[in-house]
Amino acid sequence: MTNDVKESFTSEAPPAPAALAAKVRTLAPSMTRSMQRVAEAVAGDPAGCAALTVTGLAELTGTSEATVVRTARLLGYPGYRDLRLALAGLAAQQQSGRAPAVTADIAVDDPIADVVAKLAYDEQQTLADTAAGLDTVQLGAAVAALAVARRIDIYGVGASGLVAQDLGQKLLRIGLIAHAHSDPHLAVTNAVQLRSGDVALAITHSGSTGDVIEPLRVAFDHGATTVAITGRPDGPVTQYADHVLTTSTARESELRPAAMSSRTSQLLVVDCLFTCVTQRTYETAAPALAASYEALAHRHSPRTR
Amino acid sequence: MTNDVKESFTSEAPPAPAALAAKVRTLAPSMTRSMQRVAEAVAGDPAGCAALTVTGLAELTGTSEATVVRTARLLGYPGYRDLRLALAGLAAQQQSGRAPAVTADIAVDDPIADVVAKLAYDEQQTLADTAAGLDTVQLGAAVAALAVARRIDIYGVGASGLVAQDLGQKLLRIGLIAHAHSDPHLAVTNAVQLRSGDVALAITHSGSTGDVIEPLRVAFDHGATTVAITGRPDGPVTQYADHVLTTSTARESELRPAAMSSRTSQLLVVDCLFTCVTQRTYETAAPALAASYEALAHRHSPRTR
DNA sequence: CACCGGGCCGAAAGTATCTTTCAGGTGTGA
DNA sequence: TCACACCTGAAAGATACTTTCGGCCCGGTG
Numbered sequence: 001m002t003n004d005v006k007e008s009f010t011s012e013a014p015p016a017p018a019a020l021a022a023k024v025r026t027l028a029p030s031m032t033r034s035m036q037r038v039a040e041a042v043a044g045d046p047a048g049c050a051a052l053t054v055t056g057l058a059e060l061t062g063t064s065e066a067t068v069v070r071t072a073r074l075l076g077y078p079g080y081r082d083l084r085l086a087l088a089g090l091a092a093q094q095q096s097g098r099a100p101a102v103t104a105d106i107a108v109d110d111p112i113a114d115v116v117a118k119l120a121y122d123e124q125q126t127l128a129d130t131a132a133g134l135d136t137v138q139l140g141a142a143v144a145a146l147a148v149a150r151r152i153d154i155y156g157v158g159a160s161g162l163v164a165q166d167l168g169q170k171l172l173r174i175g176l177i178a179h180a181h182s183d184p185h186l187a188v189t190n191a192v193q194l195r196s197g198d199v200a201l202a203i204t205h206s207g208s209t210g211d212v213i214e215p216l217r218v219a220f221d222h223g224a225t226t227v228a229i230t231g232r233p234d235g236p237v238t239q240y241a242d243h244v245l246t247t248s249t250a251r252e253s254e255l256r257p258a259a260m261s262s263r264t265s266q267l268l269v270v271d272c273l274f275t276c277v278t279q280r281t282y283e284t285a286a287p288a289l290a291a292s293y294e295a296l297a298h299r300h301s302p303r304t305r
Numbered sequence: 306m307t308n309d310v311k312e313s314f315t316s317e318a319p320p321a322p323a324a325l326a327a328k329v330r331t332l333a334p335s336m337t338r339s340m341q342r343v344a345e346a347v348a349g350d351p352a353g354c355a356a357l358t359v360t361g362l363a364e365l366t367g368t369s370e371a372t373v374v375r376t377a378r379l380l381g382y383p384g385y386r387d388l389r390l391a392l393a394g395l396a397a398q399q400q401s402g403r404a405p406a407v408t409a410d411i412a413v414d415d416p417i418a419d420v421v422a423k424l425a426y427d428e429q430q431t432l433a434d435t436a437a438g439l440d441t442v443q444l445g446a447a448v449a450a451l452a453v454a455r456r457i458d459i460y461g462v463g464a465s466g467l468v469a470q471d472l473g474q475k476l477l478r479i480g481l482i483a484h485a486h487s488d489p490h491l492a493v494t495n496a497v498q499l500r501s502g503d504v505a506l507a508i509t510h511s512g513s514t515g516d517v518i519e520p521l522r523v524a525f526d527h528g529a530t531t532v533a534i535t536g537r538p539d540g541p542v543t544q545y546a547d548h549v550l551t552t553s554t555a556r557e558s559e560l561r562p563a564a565m566s567s568r569t570s571q572l573l574v575v576d577c578l579f580t581c582v583t584q585r586t587y588e589t590a591a592p593a594l595a596a597s598y599e600a601l602a603h604r605h606s607p608r609t610r
Numbered sequence: 611c612a613c614c615g616g617g618c619c620g621a622a623a624g625t626a627t628c629t630t631t632c633a634g635g636t637g638t639g640a
Numbered sequence: 641t642c643a644c645a646c647c648t649g650a651a652a653g654a655t656a657c658t659t660t661c662g663g664c665c666c667g668g669t670g
Contacts (some may be wrong), residue, residue, distance in 0.1 A: 054628055057660055064649040069629060080628065081656085085355060088390040089397030106580065112441045114447070115584070116551045118579050120436035124429045131425035133366060143417070159474065162467045166568070170466065259575055263471070267572075268428060271565055272421050273593060275411060279420070282413050337618060359657055371622040374658060385657065386627090614669075622660085629654065636647075 004269040018112035020046070022129030022248045023075055029249075030234045031074065037061045038071040042083070046051040047091035053082045058194055080095055123264045130265040131247035131287040139272060142201075142243045146171070147280040148275065149199040152178035154217065155187050155212045156203035159259040163229075164203050170274045174281065184211035191218035203270075205262035207235020216240045227270050245269050254256065325351070325395055328380055336379065342366045343376040347388070352396035359385050377569045434553035435570040444577060447506075447548045450530040451476070451578065452585040454504040457483035458524065460492050460517045461508035464564040468534075468571040469508050475579045478597045479590035489516035496523035503529040508575075510552065510567035512540020521545045534574050536567055549573050 024043040028036055038061045042049050044082075049057055054065045061068070072083035106118050146152060152171060156164030163184040168180030181187035194200055200219030204212045207230040220226045220240035227240035231249045238244050247265035278285045329348040333341055337570035343366045347354050354362055359370045362385075366373070377388040411423050451457060461469030466487040473485030499505055505524030509517045512535040515604060525531045525545040533546035536554045543549050552570035583590045 034648065047616080053626085055626095058649090065628075067647090068650060070648095072566060073505075085390065085393040088393040091386050092394030092398050110584070112445050112577075112581055115443070115580050116436050116439055116441065119576050120432045120573060123576075124432050127425045127429050127432075131421050134421055136421065139421070140417050159471070162471050162474075166464070169467075170564075223524060259475075264572070267569070271424050271428075272417075275420050275424060276417055279415070302557055339619070358655085363620090371620060371659080372618090377620095596650075612670090616664095616667090616669105619662105619664080621662095624657105624659070626657070626669090627654105628656080629652100631652075634648085634650100636645105636646085638643100640641100640643085 002133055008287065012241060019084060022133045024164070025129075025249045026133065026231060026233070027074055029232065031071070034061075034063045034067045035074065036069045038063060038068055039075070042071070042075075046087045046094070050084055050087035050091050058087050076289060079252070081252040089115065119260075122261065126248055126261040126264045127268055130268050132269075133246055133248055134272065135270065138243045138245055139269075139276065142227045142245060143273060143276040143280060145227070145243070146176070146201075146277050149176065149197065149225070151186070151194065151198045152176060152201065153190060153194060153198070153215070153224075154201045154203070155215050156180065157182055157184065157209060159210050159263050160203040160205060160209075160212070160266060163263060163270055164201075166267065167201070167203075167270045167274065170270070171277070171291045174274075174278055174285035176277070176281075181215065184214065187211075188217035188218055191215040191224075192222060194219045194222050194224035196223040196225075199227065200224045200242070201227040202237055203229045203266060204237055205231045205234075205249075205259070205266070207232030207237045209237070213237050225295065229266055231265070245273075311427035315413075325380070325391065332379060336376070338378065339366075339368045339372045340376045343368060343373055344380070345604075347376075347380075347392065351392045351399070355389055355392035355396050370383060370604075398607040424565075427566065431553055431566040431569045432573055435573050438551055438553055439574065439577065440549075440551065443548045443550055444581065446576075447532045447550060448578060448581040448585060450504050450532070450548070451481070451582050454481065454502065454530070456499065456503045457506065458492070458495060458499060458503070458520070458529075459483060459485040459506045460520050461485065461510070462487055462489065462514060462516050464568050465508040465510060465514075465517070465571060468568060469506075470573055471572065472506070472508075472575045472579065473574070476582070478594055479579075479583055479586065480593035481582070481586075486520065489519065492516075492520035493523055496528060496529075496535065499524045499527050501528040501530075505529045506532040506534070507542055507546070508534045508571060509542055509573070510536045510564075512537030512542045514542070518542050518545065534571055536570070550578075 021043045024039045028039060031039060037144045038057065041057065041061050049060075054058065054068050057127065058065045058068050069080050071078045075083060077083040077086065106115055110118070138189055154164045154168050156162075161180075164180040164182065168178050171178035179190070191200060198219070200216055204214040207228075216226055216228065216237065217240045220242075223242075226241045227243045227245065227246060228237045229245045230237050231247045232238075233244055233246045247262060248271055249262070249265075278289070319435045326348045329344045330427045333344060336344060343362065346366050354365075356379045358593065359373050361371050363370045374385050377385045380388060382388040382391065411420055415423070459469040459473050461467075461576060466485075466511070469485040469487070474481050476483035484495070486495065503524070506520055507517045512533075518541055519534040519596065521531055521533065521542065522545045525547075530548075531546050532550065533542045534550045534552060535542050537543075538549055552567060552574055553571075554567070
């Protein structure tokens with residue numbers, strides 16, 4: 001539990017077992033064209049690719065062996081051999097599991113019932129991907145820091161701002177001193193107050209939202225423990241994050257903007273943080289939670305049966 | 306590519322996928338001592354063996370590479386490489402097989418990985434329930450009203466307040482005039498401005514949150530079209546709602562407050578509303594959406610690759 | 611009891627597969 | 641337009657897998 005390792009942002013020791021498809025999407029933006037072709041083939045037909053050698057996959061995707069190996073590395077495996085093993089595992093899983101249940105994009109002329117079904121399915125998928133891709137070691141570290149924090153600042157703007165607020169509300173309910181900032185100026189102003197023992201948490205899907213990175217950087221420089229929740233584990237925000245929690249990136253379309261799935265994904269991460277922190281601080285959290293319910297009770301009208 | 310076959314006396318074309326353990330037992334008698342040791346190791350710990358190279362497995366079993374390969378052949382594979390792939394698949398299968406405990410409540414002493422899995426599962430369940438229980442007729446009516454509304458007011462406090470904000474942000478993005486109120490006083494003050502052709506939308510899980518019902522009642526009395534998103538279709542709020550959208554109510558526990566699943570459920574409903582409205586007003590919504598993305602682009606650091 | 615033959619076994623050579631290096635090409639920003 | 645950075649694939653290098661081959665153990669036989 002040393003708080004060293006600034007540089008080892010790739011602390012993900014174990015490669016992805018079933019979270020491979022999600023990982024491909026998450027990392028796709030940081031890939032070059034050739035690597036994307038390889039990643040696409042791998043995610044599209046795990047079983048087929050598992051049967052291929054490096055050379056075979058290189059030929060299939062019209063690239064070179066080197067590129068295939070590079071892609072495997074980027075996905076978190078030591079080399080192609082290990083990626084291939086993971087693919088075999090994945091293939092076996094979805095073989096035994098239920099049907100792939102491919103989902104089409106939402107079209108402009110879809111009937112309402114279809115829209116509901118597709119949205120629900122997509123969000124379920126997002127949840128599954130996020131859970132599979134979440135690094136429990138990083139999560140545990142973040143939880144540990146939050147549980148004993150003297151003070152917690154949370155940064156997020158736009159859609160992520162609402163997630164930040166959600167986390168802030170929750171943490172307040174269990175008696176922690178947390179504040180979600182949506183004003184970037186105030187956020188920076190407050191960040192300079194932070195020091196060791198405090199926690200700063202930034203939420204940004206793109207990983208490159210300046211308004212969120214700046215306060216996190218300030219907090220980082222002042223010695224606070226910093227956490228980033230982002231969909232881009234290679235984004236600038238991770239430079240100043242002691243712990244990085246990766247959200248999944250679902251494919252998007254015109255009628256299903258990225259904000260939708262990123263929000264779902266972020267909320268799951270936030271819920272995990274909250275629940276685990278509650279576990280850790282159960283002695284104080286439980287009565288605090290109960291008290292907050294109590295306080296709200298009288299704000300509801302009597303049942304009109 | 307000199308790929309001529311040696312002697313294919315192995316008529317069994319496909320190797321064993323999951324029936325490996327059985328095959329080991331079946332063929333054990335016909336094996337020599339060394340091969341039995343290998344087969345035993347393989348059947349006993351597929352995951353562990355999948356991680357080993359020929360040399361590694363040979364050392365582990367105290368035999369030689371040649372013996373390992375011979376065993377693989379006997380089991381029906383072309384060579385060790387393929388046996389290894391099958392082992393990886395087997396390992397993944399029995400890995401995924403052992404996760405029936407997710408339906409249980411979250412306990413104070415659950416390990417982090419379990420918490421993540423349970424939360425994800427529960428939220429998926431909530432989504433499925435919500436989608437199944439959503440009345441598409443009511444949804445369609447609400448969408449129709451929103452699509453042509455002159456002005457839209459959204460009410461929500463507490464956790465539901467964030468959902469209200471989310472919907473407000475989204476509708477603004479497609480060019481509608483929407484405002485999410487979290488201050489009950491201001492909400493009522495604004496509600497008196499509404500009239501026919503406007504839409505008021507209240508979000509409350511309990512269905513009996515006075516601070517939200519009051520502005521909806523005022524809007525209703527002034528002739529606006531009113532919509533309620535609630536988990537209690539029999540609650541007081543529905544008295545003043547022209548259209549009621551029901552969210553699901555998941556079981557809750559001490560470590561999983563109702564706010565969590567109600568929020569998930571509400572967000573799905575909100576997403577459905579938004580997506581359907583976007584469909585309806587596609588001509589104006591699409592360019593507005595594109596413009597809003599454009600406007601945000603420069604707020605991200607250039608370091609994006 | 612000595613000899614012989616069959617077949618199991620592993621060391622080492624041989625081959626396929628994977629990894630790394632390096633130079634050429636391509637797009638991008640100044 | 642130029643220069644730079646970075647992607648890309650060919651080929652060399654390393655590793656893992658397969659095959660060959662001879663030794664050795666064991667049971668049978670003269």
